[in-house]
Amino acid sequence: MNKEKIxxxxxxxxxxxxxxxxxxxxxxxxxxxxxxxxxxxxxxxRSMSIIKKYSNKLFIVKKKRDSLWSxxxxxxxxxxxxxxxxxNLILLLDGDDYFLPNxxxxxxxxxxxxxxxxxxxxxxxxxxxxxxxxLKIKKKYNKNIWPTTIPTSGISFKRAFFENCLEFNLxxxxxxxxxxxxxxxxxxxxxxxxxxxxENLTIYRKVNDGIMSNVNFFxxxxxxxRLQAHYFIFDIxxxxxxxxxxxxxxxxxxxxxxxxxxxxxxxxxx
Numbered sequence: 001m002n003k004e005k006i007x008x009x010x011x012x013x014x015x016x017x018x019x020x021x022x023x024x025x026x027x028x029x030x031x032x033x034x035x036x037x038x039x040x041x042x043x044x045x046r047s048m049s050i051i052k053k054y055s056n057k058l059f060i061v062k063k064k065r066d067s068l069w070s071x072x073x074x075x076x077x078x079x080x081x082x083x084x085x086x087x088n089l090i091l092l093l094d095g096d097d098y099f100l101p102n103x104x105x106x107x108x109x110x111x112x113x114x115x116x117x118x119x120x121x122x123x124x125x126x127x128x129x130x131x132x133x134x135l136k137i138k139k140k141y142n143k144n145i146w147p148t149t150i151p152t153s154g155i156s157f158k159r160a161f162f163e164n165c166l167e168f169n170l171x172x173x174x175x176x177x178x179x180x181x182x183x184x185x186x187x188x189x190x191x192x193x194x195x196x197x198x199e200n201l202t203i204y205r206k207v208n209d210g211i212m213s214n215v216n217f218f219x220x221x222x223x224x225x226r227l228q229a230h231y232f233i234f235d236i237x238x239x240x241x242x243x244x245x246x247x248x249x250x251x252x253x254x255x256x257x258x259x260x261x262x263x264x265x266x267x268x269x270x
Contacts, residue, residue, distance in 0.1 A: 089158060097203055121194065124151055150184060168236070
């Protein structure tokens with residue numbers, strides 16, 4: 001009996017140091033009916049020469065960077081990869097992360113045992129400065145605001161879930177918001193057919209040139225991104241006809257952004 005085809009969608013931009021390990025982690029899975037699609041977002045390093053070494057085992061897509069914002073470019077790349085894919089089960093992977101050998105088969109078995117699920121989030125191990133730690137998941141959080149955000153490489157879903165994301169225009173606005181936040185929010189707050197597992201299946205590499213590396217906590221950019229996340233949440237709730245009232249977190253964020261913006265303009269004009 002043939003195994004169901006499963007698609008792995010990889011996005012890459014200037015990850016020459018890590019992309020080969022990423023690719024090999026997919027090729028070395030103990031589940032062999034895989035469709036591996038990698039989208040290179042106009043890398044300027046040696047990434048493409050490394051990727052081409054595996055051209056007989058991968059579906060390679062080259063894509064221009066059409067946006068000034070890295071999160072938007074990654075979103076566009078994943079949408080492009082999704083359109084090329086044919087699997088009913090999709091796993092996402094960033095070019096600097098990698099899977100452990102049993103990841104695909106384990107995720108597949110979870111979906112088989114839980115037919116009602118749309119999304120499975122696996123909590124990754126974090127690799128930083130040659131040390132491994134586990135991503136901490138908050139046990140308590142406001143169910144009406146922030147989801148538990150699992151990184152992109154820990155997200156697996158049925159094809160229909162992503163099609164719903166496209167139908168609800170989940171990726172059309174707020175170009176600085178990462179795709180992992182959008183998918184976590186939509187799965188956990190709107191669709192609500194998800195499971196978060198703690199098995200060690202994914203290695204999430206924390207590097208200095210990642211999408212979030214230039215956003216320091218409580219900086220102006222951090223607060224501005226947080227405000228955009230609030231507006232994004234309001235838009236999605238409205239689209240799904242869910243009543244939602246602005247709360248203290250929203251107003252605190254909005255006031256802080258206004259104050260920091262005024263301060264920035266004042267110091268620039270001095």
